[in-house]
Amino acid sequence: MVNGQGHGGTDGYGAPPPQNPYGQAPYAQNPYGQSPYAQNPYAQPVPPPQQSYPPQQPYPPQQPYPPRQPQPVPPQQAHPSPQQPYAAAGFGTPPQPGVGRPGGFPGPAPRRNRVAVLVQFLLQWIYAPLWVLGLVLLFIVLIFADYSGGGPSSDGWLKVNRSFIPPRRLRAELTGRPEHWERYVAPILARRIAAAEATHAAGGGEVQADLGRVVRTRLALRLYRGLGAAGVVRLAEQHGWHGVASGTDAGHVRLARHFPAPATPNAPSPQDPPAAPGTPWGPQPVRFAPLLPFVFLLQIVYVPVYGLLTFWVNRPEPDHWDRWGARWTVGPRAFRAEFTNSPAAWDRHIRRILQRDTKRTGASSDGTRTPDGTLVHRIRLNRATYRGAGAHQALRIAAEQGWTLDPAYTPDPANSLRLCRPDRP
Template identity: 55%
Template sequence: MTERQGQYGGAGGNGGPQPYPYGQQANPYGQGAPNPYAQQPNPYAQGAPNPYAQPGPYPQQPNPYAQPNPYAQPAPAQPAPVAQPAPQARPVAPTAPAVPGPPAAALPADRYPGPGPRRNRAAVLLQFTLQWIYAPLWIAALAALFAILLWSGGGGPSGPDSDAWLKVNRTFIPPRRLKAELTGSPEDWERYLTPILERRVRAAEVKHAAGDGEVCDDLSRVMLVKFPVRLYRGLGAAGVVRLAGRYGWEGGSAGPDPDRVWIRRVFPAPAAVSAPGPHDPPAAPGTPWGPRPGRPAFLLPFMLVLQIAYVPVYGVLSLLLFQGRHPQPDYWDRWGARWAVGPCAFWAEFSGSAAAWERHIRRVLARPNSGHATRDGRSRINLATYRGAGAQRALRIAAEKGYVLDPAYTPEPEACVRLLYRPQQG
């Protein structure tokens, strides 16, 4: 037997049998012994608190090096919050504005340019002298052109797209402006512009009273007045805005065109005025909201025939004498309700039938551009449309089509009824 054999379990060898080094030993993981690799509770298992679940700053530890600040001020005591009662829901009227809000603010005065460059004195004197010659010739040429267009049935020559060639006054220097053009003094320009500005401002206020103006979200209305540069060249746009402030107006938006300036005034929403609802008891005849007295039936046929002649004649005379300007912007609507007869309303007024008037009102409201319709759903119907039925009856018929009484205007049933299209949300 070799020496190796005797060393690992042989019978002989060096010193006899030796113990086998890899023999069976006591199992340290045997039965009853704890297993250090046994399954331990998972700290991230479901239900266990995750220390990283809530992101946030680490808790602040006290700074051992912090020193007291000798300049620190004690924090003021905060009053305890007072519990506010929950706001109660208020019923919204069907005519309330959808998104109330004030109109845009005006620009500051320094955003407007000052006086412009003066014109050449010789050129101004030459234009002032020659205008007495070419202005009458210009007007005669325009009259001849209109006559040709009238007799040719609209097939005569046509002018450019712009209407500037029709405005002779744009190239005319009145004697009141001649001094301001020659001197270039801001004082002379102010004396010339002040009466023009006052006249245009008063006319705009009258138009507002008649229902003109751009309606804002809060039911206020904005009126605008434009001034071309020839009226304020030596004063500047800033001077126009300064003069407008004397009358309660302010500068409008400065547009891209430097040859004109706008002024504006914001008129607040009208005060609430009691008006009958569409389903209230009918108004009595002769009252503002009730049926109006009709014209004699025997006169209506004569008016229907003769109005073909006297309506154009009165229009031409009004244009020549008053230049088409009247104190009320809706003057022609009021005049037509008194002195004209609509062919569609003839039978309703002649017969005096309530059913005929109702059919006439429905026909007018069914038109795509009924009355004076606008893009924002506002329209109006005049007295000639509902004379024999009454304004309240017109409101009841209009309510069936989704119209309500416009809250942006003071009701004026003796002249017209202003409507706002607001269908019920189903």
């Protein structure tokens, strides 16, 4: 009878394996450590039971399957990977779906009066257009009046959108059922999360001490009244986000997500040979020199128009204006460098911009602190600063002043160059 040892050490009937996987002698004792049998039951047949258990002792003293005592897990080994990014970002332990949270998120808010909701829904088709028209007229008056004050934000000017009830929300307001509110909130939340993640992909977010970045978003109470902040957090956890305590702001639910630091950037060192022209890190083609004066004059007209068109539009890219300006505008400082396309002129222009940004960051206390408490300043050079010299040349000049590539961002030399420097004397 084949004992099974001829097939790579597989177990057979009647012969022990060549190596005990439990690190003990073959069947010297039960590998589970709890067995009424002293020997291997396969090597020595088990005698048939001939006596019953005595009634006064229904269970033998040595139980074949004693209850297993749970082993305590050290705190430092309990869920190490999920907690690290949250702890580094200052959020504590990541929330678990469906589990009560410390200082938990509030549930559904009180329902509004259905008659008031119907009246508002009917009247909004009259006052909403008049409201928007009044805002447009006010904006035109401020332009011609040469108004230079700060003024309210665009969101404050367009408060009409806060009092407008779309037809999709009307049913949820009237019924008050959580499932109707969830169907209304879910697509809105998905769009907000997608926009926030697009902001992170374009370089947005708050840099943390672990070089990761945190992006945030929030929803107003009118969007989730019948679902509650706890329901919104539950939906957000399905996208990898978590809730953040709103503090005294009971009219919003705040959400955040921590993105880890990018991998080691694939970028040249300042000591490497200069990058070849046309490559991402090398010099880029400059624009036709005779057209630059016309571009310089025309931008006085179309730049304000562009600003008016995008006044109420939230771009997902935080540096969209710099990226757009680097392609369609020319600044007075970069005009001479781009017009002559001289390496010396480009180097002088890069040094001027670095000197300006260094003074700005040195005069402010904004920045991220390392675990040892060192303040780190960050700047960004857009493409217009180093177009004709190349991102590698700008990196070489910045290294002379102590600036290095920021490890919290993926290098994007075709659009901008992000640098960092510790604030040390």
